Amino acid sequence: SSEVSFAVDPTSGRLTTTSLLDRESVDKYELLVEAADAGNPAMSTTATVKVSILDTNDHAPEFYGARHFSIVENSEALIQLGQLTARDADLGENAQVTFTLLSSPTASSFRLDQDGSLYTLVSFDREECPKHRLRVRATDQGPGGLARHTDAEVVVTIIDEDDEPPRISLPAENGTSVRISIYTHPKNA
Template identity: 30%
Template sequence: MAGQMGCLSGSTTVTIVITDVNDNPPRFPQKMYQFSVSEGAAVGTPVGHVMATDADMGENTDMTYLIKEGGDLFKVTTDVETQEAVVSIKKPLDFESKRTHNVVVEAVNKHVDPRFVDLGSFRDQTIVRVSVTDIDEPPIFQPAEGKVMEVQEDAKVGALVGVVTARDPDVKNKPVRYDHLYLSKLLFFLLKAHNHVIYGGR
């Protein structure tokens, strides 16, 4: 010991740095998230944000998100700053065709350590349920491109010229009221408001 004849000693500080390894998979806090969006929302409109957590540190928490189901109408992107999954509209939605969509989003670790693959899959899934809300859509003529009608030049006033048909695409299918924005500058034809029949005018 120090101070005794023939014994010398010293001391130093040893710093031990423990580095993190990627031994934890990403986990979604919830197995389902619910959002709503209007059927009139434009393509690219964000529907909602979800985020998985990772118990690791640093780059071992980096993850990316994929869509496993529902990728026909929706897409997911990864916000590199917040590590959030942003679910947005990929194609136009239609309330009348389908009101609820289940989108399966998967979180995957970017840097998987092969030493820990035996611990299980370094990925997790959640369901994003999207409810589509209705908007009041204008009537649709059938056929949409219109039609050509012919009438004799000596046809009498009130003679039948032809029939046009329109329908309300909304679920309530309200009655359609007809009006003529333009038929002829001289009003050669008449269209009854509550009918779809075109008659000869003056």
């Protein structure tokens, strides 16, 4: 950074910051500090001061990757649909993310593990509900009640399986002609 972020008090030698420091922009500084006396001749020496910037929980997790999943209707329960992913620009505990499933009308049909693994808990019927919208939360582990979170929507689409036989309604409405064909396979003739 071209901006000077530190100052040294010429009397006490105390090193202070002159601007806000952001670990995500610059995480280490190396300063060359010179100390000189008022003697005649003046004597001086230099020292390198290394400053490491500690992390504060100043970022919330951000979702990335898939948030749209699908499953064929009538599949058995406990199928893993996929894995939610989020990242946090902080370090350490501040960057460790866990996932939770928030309340929604169909939330009880799903399980979301803390690592982001999303599972079905029931078998779905597309004709009852073709799409499920879930609210999920990614939370970092910021200490002292300073955890940050981000909410997102996850959509689960139920893929149709040909499980409904065709239906023929007879008699037809007035003025509607109905043609019925009977096909016999040559092997069955």
